[in-house]
Amino acid sequence: MTSVSKTKVTTHILDTSLGKPAADVRVWLEKLDGPKITLIAETQTDADGRAAKLTPEPVPSGHYRLCANIGAYFAATNRETLYHSAIIDVVISGEQDHYHLPLLISPYSYSTYRGS
Incomplete structure (x- = not known):
């Protein structure tokens, strides 16, 4: 019997240089299967920086990339940046209910961690 995946992925983007959420950032999730890359979902962060x-829909176990177009975000706020996009490369277990992958950004750095 095959188990049904119940894993959801969320993110919260915070602009640490301004100390506020990063609204209207395009984010997307890709599944990687060898050389094949499949777009799973795409959205924008809300006013609170959340997606x-x-x-x-739940996603199955596998290798994924959560991507954020932070270059456009910084351009929209008239700030230079080193990074066009931020990429979080993760392996997801379909046995977990939820993966929250926060992204902390500034014009010259970004970081992430496993949230709750």
Whole structure:
């Protein structure tokens, strides 16, 4: 019997240089299977910097990339940046209920961690 995946992925992007959420950032989730890359979902962060419904449907176990177009975000706020995009490369277990992958950004750095 095959188990049904119940894993959802969310993110919260915070602009640490301004100390506030990063609104209207395009984010997308890709599944990697060898050389094949499949777009799973795409959305924008809300006014609170959240993409809570990035995966409205659960995703199966596998290798994924959560990407954020932070270059456009900084350009929209008239700031230079080193990074065009931020990429979080993760392995997801379908046995977990939820993966929250926060992204902390500034014009010259970004970091992430496993949230709750």
